[in-house]
Amino acid sequence: MSRYGMMIQWSDEDQLFLVAIPEFANRVVMLCTHGKTREEAIHREEVIEMYLEAWQAEGESIPEPKTLQIA
Template sequence: MNNPKYTMIIQWSEEDNCYVVGFSDFPGQQWRTHGNSYTEAVSNGVEVLELLIEDYQIAGETLPVPKTYYDQVA
């Protein structure tokens, strides 16, 4: 993966008793993976992001434009 600039959100879920991971730049399912530790959630998130980008490319779909810090505070 060539340094994608997508936002990865990691949040504790009391309901699931684990960290859940989502990618707000991609439409669809809010949470895409999880981890029992923060480190595991990060690792799983990176793996899922790589697969998500690959799926878009295989399907010939245009990748979403990553939001930037300035997009979110403006």
Template sequence: MNSLKYQMIIQWSNEDDCFLVGFPDFPNQKWRSHGDTYEEAFHNGLEALEALIIAYKTSGERLPEPRTISQVA
């Protein structure tokens, strides 16, 4: 999917005992997916991001602009 230019944060959670996946470019989407391993979290995160983009497009909601490295610095 060509629109996958968004940040994906993967972080271990002791509380949840798994890796959590978040997309900081999307408002109100702190943790969107998870996985028992980093690899599983990554793959689940890609699927979640694709589903999130499809949901935005289906609802007619405008996708947020992805942050780029020049905007982060």
């Protein structure tokens, strides 16, 4: 499982949970994954891996996962 953060929101229009990856926000126009349940939406890791592989193949830098720093 990736270490990227996820923002999960319910869409009344789509009747799905939609997931966005904050670290991808300036590179990806659309939301990353979706699902009928939160669990389904969260566990669609193949979409995240697809983006990472494409960026690597194109020679683009890979966004670093942000981590929570508790002082």
